[in-house]
Amino acid sequence: MPVLRHSPPLPPVMAALCALLATGCAWTPQPAQAPVAQATPAPAPVPAPAPEAVPTPAPAPSTGGNVAGQARSFSTQHATYTAVDFDTLPGWSRDDFAESWDAFRSSCGVLSKRAAAWREVCDRAGRVDGKNNNAIRGFYEREFSVYQIRDDDRSPRGVVTGYFEPEIKGSRSYSPPFIYPVYAQPEDMLFLDARAIPAGAKGTVVGEVQGRNVTIRRGLSTREMGSAGFYTLDLTGLNRDALDRRVRLRADGRRLLPYYTRAEIETKGAPNARVIAFVDNASALYEMQVQGSGRIRLPGGEMIHVGYAEQNGQPFRPTVAKASTGRPKGVRVRGSSIELEIDDDDESDIQAGVLTRGFTLARPIKSGAVAVPGQRATAPLSGSGIQDPSYVFFREVDKKAESSVGALGVPLTAGRSIAVDPRSTPLGYPVFVSTQQPNSAKPMQRLTLAQDTGGAIRGAIRADYFFGSGPDAANSARRMKQPGQMWLLLPRGLKVAASTASGVRVRGAGLGLPECLVPDEGSCVEN
Known part of the structure; x- marks a missing residue:
């Protein structure tokens, strides 16, 4: 991972002033200033439906840290969160909440086991009519407080990309052209x-x-x-x-x-890892590793569904294609974030490289055979030519599954599940995203569920829409690279960002602030 940059220390007087300004306090939410206007102005908000016979939860008393619904704003090392009203979200009143309800209930199945605040919210969700749009919207507005996410420089704008479930031709046995192994998690890791x-x-x-x-x-x-x-x-x-x-x-x-790097695995093999299948295209396999899941179609038509199992522990360093000017296309590293710049990708750019999750990846300069335990190479061993040291191992998933399973452990919902940086956006949580459709200025504003992550998803305002599987999904995902804003829904009374007393943000650097908004052993833990 990139090395985190540190800002020089401030003089004592300035440090004290910043510490004073960074101090949070309890509050009663007030109407917030509306966000930056979108391409299509939102119509007047629809009046909230009358509450059902479900009591509105009172925020829990603050006993340290910050409490959703009480704190007006709070920060982590990577992001700042500012409370707003639901009716300031662009497109909130127009969304079809029923489309995302099943995804929300799937998140509840995981989150209700982790925190009392979530358990209570999810219990009350069971009494909501999942087909009634007004009832669902009213539920969210009663149970949650909404916070706009800003990056460590207080900017509300980020980048929204897309991903999909790729399909590759393969075989259960080694037989040219099926020579590239799809490995399961190694037993010696x-x-x-x-x-x-x-x-x-x-x-x-x-x-x-x-x-x-x-x-x-x-x-x-x-x-x-x-x-x-x-x-x-x-x-x-x-x-x-x-x-x-x-x-x-x-x-x-x-x-x-x-653990072995990609180059070592490809030139020496992974004798302690089971081979799930062999595929015929090294670049397609790498794209599947970047996506985190995929399907392998066997010669007889049978389909193998694979999902992320493990990674070799090496940093994600993709070989990015260069523009005609010679500079890498649309990506830079700042601190512990991978920042994507909005650029004008056209058909020639797409043909020149593999466009995936916002990156235009350079095609391998060379491509030779990779080592497979027990098999003789059909060409001189030179590896795939992919320079990224990271390597993803897969597991077979239920053949009956209709969709990929994300990092949260639940099936992804096309158009409603997103991949996020779990340091800033906890897995499982509802996130309202305002962006534009692929290669279009038409607004795309909807409630999503943060149910996945990935090595390429680093940054506070960074969302990756899951478009599903098939050619149409692939076409949309590869062309999705748009500016966007994000708002996080937090259950009222949930404790978040328990910063130290000396926590302060200075010129984009978080000093004494937590790294994770909500620590989770499976996705983000404090150092």
Whole structure:
């Protein structure tokens, strides 16, 4: 992952002033200033329906941190959240909420097990008529507070892209042209919690392997270090920036090393990983890895559905195509975010590279055979020519599933599920997105559910629409790269962004602020 930049310290007087300004307080929401006008002005808001026989929840008393519905604004390292009224959301009154209701209920199945505030909200959702648009809108307005997301520079504008479920031709057995393996999660992959590495520790430490987990051990005698289960681990070069704070490792003799890079997997094979299938196109396989799921059509017509299982722990560094000026097309790295610039992609750009999730990926310059355990290469081993060190492993999913399963663990809904950066937008939460349709100025404003993520999705105001599967979905997703704004719906009374007393934002940098809006062991944890 990119290295986070730090701003120089401020003079004491300025630091004190910033700390004072950053202090939050409880409040009663008031009408907020309307956001920037959209291409198509929103009509007068439809009056909210009369409440059902369901009591409006009272916000829980604040006992530290920030509470949704009480705090007017709060910040994390990557974003700032400002409370607004629902009727200021462009297109809110026109949305068809019934289209997203099933997706919301799927999120409830996960979130209700994690927080009391969500459990109560989801219980009351069970008494809402899921086909009544006014009833659903009234439910959201009673149960949630809405906050506009701004990035660490307080800008409300970001980029909205699209993704889809690709389909590749393949075979269960190795037979040219089906020579590129689709690997399942390796059995030799080990995991170390990066938070367990002693602060300031450098050089070599001792790690104890128990099952798949590695524990840092200190104070061992020479005799103990020689026992089975203990390995040396060089901390140099470890990637500790994964959102789940897990370092992926492998054992090599009595040493622990970072797990294999893409180049190593392609030129040496992955003997400890089961091959799900073999496909005929290295670029299509890489696109499926970037998308995070896909379908493999076998010669007899059978379809294998695969979903994300694991990643090799290496940073996501795609080889981006260059414009005629020689500069990378529409992407730059700033701090811990991957920022996409809106550019004018035309057919020639699309033919020159693979357009996916907002990136125009360069086609491999060379393409040779990759190593497959137990098989003789049909061409000199040179790998796929893809330079990105990251590598995604898959798992077979239920053949009866009608859609991909996202990072939240629920099936994705075409047009209503989005992939987000879980540091700023927690998985499972409702998000209202205002953007434009692919290659069009026509507004696309709707309530979505944050149910997926991905290595290419980094940034506070960053949404990736799931368009589904098939040629039409692929065409729309590849051409989706539009400016957008995002509003996050938080259950009233939910504790969020529990910053330290000294938390302050200075020129885009969050000092003493939490990294995750809502910590979650499966997607974003504090360092």
